[in-house]
Amino acid sequence: MANISPGSHLRGRAREQEVLDRLLRDVHGGHSRALVLRGEYGIGKTALLTYLAGQAPVGRVVRTAGVETESEIPYAALQQVCAPLLDHLDRLPEAQRGALTTAFGLSRGKPPGQLLIALAVLGLLAEAAADEPLVCVVDDAEWLDGLSGAILASVARRLHAESVALVFAVSTSATAPAQANAEYLAGLPELRVDGLGDDDARALLDSVLPEPVDPQVRDRIVAEARGNPLALLELPRGLSPAELAFGFDGARSASPASRVEEDYRRQIAALPADTRQLVLAAAVEAVGDGTLLLRALERLGIGPEAAAPARIDGLMEIGARVRFRHPLVRAAARRSADAAELREVHRALAEVIDPSREPDRRAWHRAQAAVATDEEVAEELERSIGHALARGGYAAVAHVLERAAELSADSTAHAARLLVAADAYLTAGMPVRVPQLLDIAGTAPLDPKRQAHAERLRAQAAFALTHGRAAGPRLLAAAQRLAELEPTAARETYLWALGVALHAGPLAGEDLHRAAAGARAVPPGTDAVGLLLTGLATWVLDGHAAAVPELRRALRTLSEDDDLRLLWLAAPASHAVWDDETWYQLSERAVAHARATGALSLLPAALSSRAGALIQAGRFADAAALTDQIDALGRATGLVPDLCPALTLAAARGREAEARELIDTVLRDADAYGEGRLNGMADVAAALLYNGLGEYPAAMRAAQRAAGRDDLGVGNWALVESVEAAARAGETGIASRARERLSERTRSAGSDWALGVQALADALAGSPGEAEDRYREAIEQLSTTRLDLLVARARLLYGEWLRRAGRRTDARDELRAAHHAFAAMGAEAFARRAGRELQATGETVQSRTNGPRDELTPQETQVARLAVAGRTNAEIGAALFLSPRTVEWHLRKVFTKLRIATRRELAAALRVQP
Structure with a gap:
């Protein structure tokens, strides 16, 4: 089935061929398409991919396939996809070009981030398809190495207008780990490939039977094959007349895949000894490098003529690239070899790999x-x-260290390397691997320090998987052990214990105070960890005012890249002390660092914090792109995604149905994982939503609930929302008390953010005679920050006050500015609220439903917003993870819908509607 010429008709596959033909027509029409073929081993997925490749223009097809033995070698498959396209590398931006060459070992540099590499691959495919459509086919995707699979899936989701087809084939009969490995493809369009019907199956079987067969035996073969084309083609090969006459041995497996692999193993076993070893070497070599393979064969004393029998049997081809007839041939060769044969092949490959260029790959083969x-x-x-870090990030480091542990001659070294490997898996965003390694390390005698480290890693992994409070007591116990052994490690562990308890909120019970008290008993540190621990312990034990100087000092020390791992606590700490600049800068640096190093344990917190900062900066389009990445990252890693940025964005936009659904989900997560802080964040988002919608009693109730919990940082947001909601609801007593509580927080901080929100609270709930001055002060102070959403809200409140004071002309200026700002951001509810106020002053506000902007899709709106901000197509593509060609395609559609011709007209066109 694999040898299919262009235009071939596949028996029983008319439906599937029509889907692939339609995909190619779309690609030739200037669109891009992604598709996942799913079916059991041998069902014909490879044949369909070959058919697709045959229909594509000559020379415009790149192919790769996952291989079980290479599933832990970073970028093995991705390099095969990109290698034929590297002539277009110079067209990519420098950062993307450097990411690819570093990942592929072609140059040296900082470890490239997974997302940057994905963007580079997207750009490379787009550039390669600039002149003629490009078809990329990926067989056996369940066996792709994790980094290649995740990157190719990310690229598939971002393809749009590049004239690229990216088609995967995934087996549904693979092992459970392999199936889980292919979860990154979830959500892409799928085509289910089922077995052939009986008539087609009989006809296919008849085409390969060497002689007439008893009809009952033939029916048995058809029944056992269950419509599996590869089984029908391969099962009769090599069977004796007696077997064809009397049927199969009853001991045969019921799985077509295992029977087909068994047949390949039988064919390999019949080859001459040198040819068998040649096939094995080709199966073990990672990237299909024909030149490297021939050099390894020379070491094994095997000449190139040994390949002839394998070629004659159609098992494989050797040229510049090595290709097997079917991935099961590779699997069969690998599994049919004994341990000594495998070791000999790995040894030969290690000897011919240049240690100066690829020391990690050489070391891996030696291992x-x-x-x-x-x-x-x-x-x-x-x-x-x-x-390994430069090539594959922390995931590759973890795999290398795990193998190093297996080779350790000393039990102590074995355990020590396993602990470091577990830490690397945690940093790589793979916490599910940590407990197993710790269990193995625990079988060796561990000194008290390593025991405490192991307990800390176990708790950190549990928290990464669930964000629940259950990890807190374990961390606290580990910190208490380390306090007498290693004060530096004790401080870091106490910080984790304290952070877990802070995230648990009221659900933490006494854990919060126990962690804070224990932290205070450890000698204080002057590094970022020590200072942040001191500040948070002070916040818990002595209150907000006492903690502000300590927290500010800690935030100022977060200058090294390694300190960014503290972002999950530093971000709420910056909210607690009203430091928007630190929040903004730290989140930006953290996202860049996590992407550059592949530190997927940092990336979720970095993306969440950055999205929150961008929402408050009024950059909703950028924030929406990050919430998409948070969701995709959760699917790819299995980590619990943080829904709070998406919830806050929905609330700020005023999309009630979407926000309510997210609130319910966040509250369920809070109960399920014991993360009480989520309750407060959900209530703050609800207060923001209802303040925008003008439903002030509902906003007040939600804000009061959040303010009552007083979670780190969240309490400040809750008080701001509470003052506005209560004042507008006519609850002057509640507004006044919230204002007083807010004053206790803002006085000790003294930042522009703090002074601005306090002035706004004073205007709303303070002395009526000072209201106007306080409104003006609030706008002036907040305008020096990055909090553009809050600035627009202050202008709206001031404009509402002016209108109620009968000063319509003055009110129009403030309301118009607020209305335009909200419209540009996409804060729809606040824009409608400002629009209603403007209408009340006598100004006409065009209805949103009549404007052309309603026709824009969310993606088009994001592109348009970034274009207004002055971003180039390449910069917009990098921000939204799109190719520049797709950005240009979106802009053409935007121009058509808004009836404009240039970017200069975009800003005005987008401001027409709220």
């Missing part, structure tokens, strides 16, 4: 060639960590 424990090879693996 696979090791007979037993080998401390020299284990140390070589450790030395290659820097190259």
Whole structure:
């Protein structure tokens, strides 16, 4: 089934061929398409991919396939996809170009981030397809290495107008781990490939039977194959006349895949010894490099003529690239070899790999060639960590360290390396791997310090998976052990324990005060961890005012990249002390650092914090792009996604149905994971939503609930919402009390943010005679911050006050400015509120429903907003994870819908409607 010429008709596959033909027509029409073929082993997915490739223009097809033995080698598959396209590399921006060449070992540089590499691959495909459509096919995607799979899936979701087809084939009969490995493809368009009907199955079987067969035996073969084309084609090969006459041996497996692989193993076993070893070497070599393979074969004493029998049997082809007839051939070769044969092949490959260029790959093959424990090879693996980090990030480092541990001659070294590997898995965003490694490490005698480290890692992994309070007591116990052994590690562990308790909120019970008290008993540190721990412990034990100087000092020390791992606590701390600049800058740096190093444990917090900062800055389009990435990251890693940025964005936009649904989900997560802080954040979002909608009693009730919990940072937001809601609801007593509580927080901070929100609260709930001065002060102070959403809200409140004072002309100026700002952001409810106030002054406000902007899709709106901000197509593409060609395509549609011709007209066109 694999040898299909262009235009071939596949028996029983008319429906599937029509889907692929339609996909190609779309791609030739200037669109891009992604598709996932799903079906069991041998069902014909490879044949369909070959058919698709045959229909594409000559030379415009790139292919790769996942291989089980390469599933832990970073970028193995991605490099095969990109290698034929590297002539277009110079057209990419420098950062993207450097990311790809570093990942592929072609140059040296800082470890590239997964998302940057994905953007570079997207750009490379787009550039390659600039002149003629491009078809990329990926077979056996369940066996792609994790980084290649995640990146290609990300690219598939972002393809749009590049004339690129990206088609995956995934087996539904793979092992459970392999199935889980393909979860990154969830959500892409799918085509289910089922077995052939009986008539087609019989006809296909008849085409390969060597001689007449008893009809009952033929029916049995058809029944056992269950319509699986590869089984029908391969099962009769090599069977004796007796087997064809009397049927199969009853011991045969019921799985078509295993039977087909068994047949390939039988064919390989019949080959000459040198050819068998050649096939095995080709199966083990990672990237299909024909030149490297021939050099390894020379080491094994095998000449290139040994490939002839394998070619004659149609098992494989050797040229510049090595290709197998079917991925099961590779699997069969690997599994049919004994341990000694495998070690010999790995040894030969290690000897011919240039250690100066690819020390990590050489060390990996040496590790696979090791007979037993080998401390020299284990140390070589450790030395290659820097190259592994540059090539594949922390995930690659974790795999290398795990193998180094297996080779360790000493039990203490074995356990120590496993602990470091577990830490690397945690940093790589793979906490599910941590407990197993710790269990193995625990079988060796661990000194008290390592025992405490292991307990800390176990608790950190549990928190990463659920964000629940259950990790708190474990962290506290580990911190107490470390306090007498290693004060630096104790401080970091106490910080984690305290952070978990702060996230649990009221659900933490006494854990919060126990963690804070324990932290205070440890000698204070002067680094970022120590200062942040001191500040948070002070906040818990002594109150907000006493903690502000300590927290400000801690935030100022967060200058090193390693300190960014503290963002999950530093961000709420910056809210607590009203420091918007630190919040904005830290979140920006954290996202860049996490992407550059592949630190997926940092990326969720970085994306969430950055999205929140962008929402308050009025950059809703940018924030929406990050919430999409948060969702995709959760699906790809299995980590619990933070829904709060998406919820806050929906609330700020005034989309009630969407916000209510997210609120319900966040509250369920709070109960399920014991993360009480989510309750407060959900209530603050609800207060923001209802203040925008003008439903002030509902906003007041939500804000009061959040203010009552007084979670770190969240309490400040709650008090701001509470003052506005209560004042507008006519609850002057509640507004006044909220204003007084707010004053206690803002006086000790003294920042422009703090002074601005306090002035606004004073205008709303303070002395009526001072209201106008306080409104003006609030706008002046807040205008020096990055909080454009809050500035627009202050102008709206001032304009409402002016209108109620009968000063219509003055009110129009403030309301018009607020209305335009809200409209530009996409704060729809606040814009409608400002529009109603403007109408009350006598000014005409065009109805939103009549304007052309309603026709824009969310993606088009994002592109338009960034274009208004002066971003180039390449910059917009990088921000929204799109290719520049797709950005241009969106802009053409925007221009048509808004009836404009240039970017200069965009800003005015988008401001027409609220």
